[in-house]
Amino acid sequence: TPDPWTTLRPMRAHLLLPLLAACTPDTPDIVQRLPEITVAPALLAFGERVSPLPHEEALLVGNAGLAELEVALSLEDATGAFSLPVATARIDAKDSLAIPVRFLPPTFLAYEAELVLTTNDVDDPTIRIPVSGTGISGPLPDIDVDPRTVDFEEVTGEATRIVTVR
Secondary structure, eight states: OOOHHHHHHHHHHHHHHHHHHHTOTTOTTOOOOOOOEEEEOSSEEEEEEETTOOEEEEEEEEEOSSSOEEEEEEEEOSSOOEEOSOSEEEEOTTEEEEEEEEEOOOSSSEEEEEEEEEESOSSOSEEEEEEEEEEEOOOOOOOOEESSOOOOOSOSSOOOOOOEEO
16 A cells, blocks of 8 residues: 555645745735824924914824834924924824824914924835924913912812902
């Protein structure tokens, strides 16, 4: 009787060769699980804003890929007029995140900066977003609080104080 392993080996190789040939790196059907960043808008323009009041705009960062996107955020801003509440973010596949960018114009000038996103997206490892805004003169809120401080002293149960805001 013939050895079954000797008989099966050529048959297995015959079945595996077409399968192995189909798995070449050039096959377009093979999908890699990679992150893919999307960003909107392409620039953040705050326009004219009353100084010294804070203003916020959202940068929408999305992940159109199939793996988690890692993003490090920084601002190249010599004036300090712009700020970010977060320095890093992780975005799941097929998800997005609104990242607030804050503009606090200290005086009546035009301000420019660049928001830099460093990612693990192999196609877009670094994205630069121009950021601009102008501080202008305008009405400021006129608020008066009476009394200026509220002292509850020692409270053992519920306590109430009346404060007038004008």
